[in-house]
Amino acid sequence: MKTLFWLQTGACGGDSLAILSAEAPSFEQLLLSYGIELLWHPSLSHAPAKRFDALIEDIASGSQKLDILCVEGSIITAPRGTGLFDSYKGRARMDIARSLAERAEFVVAMGTCASFGGVHAASPNPGDCTGMQFNRANPGGLLPAGWRSRSGAPVINIAGCPAHPHAMTQTLAALAEDMPIALDPLNRPSAFFSMLVHQGCTRSEYHEYDIEDAQLGGHACLFFNLGCQGPLTQAVCNDDLWNGVSSKTRAGVPCFGCTAPNFPREADLFTTAKIGDVPLRLPMGVERARYMAYKNLARAAAPQRVKDKEMDV
Numbered sequence: 001m002k003t004l005f006w007l008q009t010g011a012c013g014g015d016s017l018a019i020l021s022a023e024a025p026s027f028e029q030l031l032l033s034y035g036i037e038l039l040w041h042p043s044l045s046h047a048p049a050k051r052f053d054a055l056i057e058d059i060a061s062g063s064q065k066l067d068i069l070c071v072e073g074s075i076i077t078a079p080r081g082t083g084l085f086d087s088y089k090g091r092a093r094m095d096i097a098r099s100l101a102e103r104a105e106f107v108v109a110m111g112t113c114a115s116f117g118g119v120h121a122a123s124p125n126p127g128d129c130t131g132m133q134f135n136r137a138n139p140g141g142l143l144p145a146g147w148r149s150r151s152g153a154p155v156i157n158i159a160g161c162p163a164h165p166h167a168m169t170q171t172l173a174a175l176a177e178d179m180p181i182a183l184d185p186l187n188r189p190s191a192f193f194s195m196l197v198h199q200g201c202t203r204s205e206y207h208e209y210d211i212e213d214a215q216l217g218g219h220a221c222l223f224f225n226l227g228c229q230g231p232l233t234q235a236v237c238n239d240d241l242w243n244g245v246s247s248k249t250r251a252g253v254p255c256f257g258c259t260a261p262n263f264p265r266e267a268d269l270f271t272t273a274k275i276g277d278v279p280l281r282l283p284m285g286v287e288r289a290r291y292m293a294y295k296n297l298a299r300a301a302a303p304q305r306v307k308d309k310e311m312d313v
Contacts, residue, residue, distance in 0.1 A: 011073025200238030
């Protein structure tokens, strides 16, 4: 039986809501079939606050085993490094997070806020927010870059705003089963962060032929004009559809790159920065000179139905 404590710091609670829509496995299956004992969750636990207080003390003293610590939300360190802008009964939540992390076998940052700082760490960052072990893209957050949990693992970052339900539950299931988890350079599980949102996108054909929309509501590519980060963002949104039904791009909304450490980027989310007619940031692994030549040829070769932006059915 693995024990799990879910701590919420500076957050909106979106990851807690998202995990409840998981199906493979569901959150209920995690508890019933994978042998996870939920010690505490801020929304799901029905015990009074004194139970929360007692658990923190017992975990810190070592009398209560903690296998998995899940942290949801950015770490607020203001004012002046005290963290008291986000406190509980006079104690900074960042200190509670640090104390629990030292006792945990594994620490999992749920969502981009806990992973990298997220929305709260965007400029001007009045709360001096950071992630558990990253400050945006820079190693070292609340915990130093070289920090390791009792199992020898760094903080596992399940990035997303919110994180994908199955990225959360399948990672927790793997930890419950003592399965190894391969991580990428940002300490994200490679199983969920090795493919691009662009892969599986229903607008991919329009992208390949350089047929783009200039305003929302069409069927063509959103990358060239409307700020879509799908060709630059590693996530499973179009491979494992949300609620088994849809994704941002399938619903006609640009991917905002919410799994990246620099999310949200300091720019208009619905505008693509360009050099001339070419996007400033190109799809991952693409060279600018080849991209420009290829796109000019691709547009000329586009089938008429693609040029007419007809729905591919």
